[in-house]
Amino acid sequence: MKKILFFACLVVFATSCISNKRITYLQNLPDNTPIELNEFIPFAEVDYEYVLQPFDIVEIDFATSDPELIEAFSFQNSQSMGGVGGNSGGGGGSDPLYFRGYSIDKNGDVEVPKLGKIRIAGLTEEEAKEKVQEDINQFFKEEIYVKLRIAGIRYTTLGEFNSVGVSVIYKNRATIFDALANSGETTILGKKNKLFIIRQYDGGTKIHQINLNDRSLLASPFYFIQPNDILYIEPMNIRQFGNADNLTASLALIAGLLASTLLIINLVTGN
Template structure:
């Protein structure tokens, strides 16, 4: 009976441990071309240029040596909203109130200029197109600045914080996204991170392995606006979550060890 109880205790203790191989990022897995830790790893041969899509929001600002020229292109209160929300830490969400939404056909509508089709263009191409449209009115007297509302993405599943996040940069890696969302749960399947990415006219689901050092040279090393990241839980998830599983198993093991000690003392005294 005692040997059987000890065997059960050892099994419980072993099951409460998760191998480092299941939680360590960027391992040198078999088959990787990358071997040396100091080896230079070039980015994937994929041009990192996000193209604007319907329902994206872009911020467009105008500047001129003559402020009266830009008044016709500025909505009332927009400047106050920008200043107020930036002061309050509004971040990328301020563009929802001050920016221009691309409609389902790919157009934005600007005062005086009317509708301009910018879906399918990069930020710089869209800026040039708007600049050309405004030059028809003011030649080269007005300067246009156009940008997207940072990189907005969504995390669901075994993340530290699920939800929508915004990184106010033009480029961000998958690890920037993980860090911003609160690193992945210890029970997450890091070898099965699903990236749901929007393309022109549809969506694709990609699976990447965060354990694999080859990720650094893959086309999914950089995230794109509107990406959805989903992390599956390990099967052990059914017994508890990462916050209480280890403590629960340790507590159970402690009670079992105490019970076995008492049982042994009582039996020895008989």
């Protein structure tokens, strides 16, 4: 009986342990060969330049030596934003650029006062800026400077993240690790080799599987997240024993029960 309980205890701990290989970022899979600290890791092989899509939000500012020329755009001035910056999670905090930014409609247009609708979907930030600049140059004789940029990167986290929901990073470029840090990291039970990115494209939606354990991710086009990405990370099978918060307590309880049972058997048998 004692042998059975002993082996049962070993099985419980053996099946509940989580290997470091399953939770360590940026390993050299599959051989896990160590690299020198000063070894150069190539940047993403593709030039990352986001193409604007319908339902994106952009910030457009105007500047000129004659303030009267841009009175129609004064509500859009970035100075009225109150110093927006940094990262914002999905739970609290306001998102002023959602209310003050220009939303690209389903046809790919933004509607700018005085200028009307301008098609910018399918263009990069720089190309969209030049497009708005061309239109405003035709409307005004005086020189007006245009600044256009993405109004933050909005993305959604689901699954084994410590913070799930919609988050915003107020940058025009963010990596997958920026998103992880901004969302409180993954739980210890998240399968880091099973992170799925649900991404919008012109022709529809695609699902990409990402392996956070693999160092080659740094040279992948999915190293950068894009606006409206949905990040979902699968739970490990050990999830059935409890979540990341109560797993240790559950295992301690099991170990305690087994130890108590062994003690009772020893007392009864006199061994």
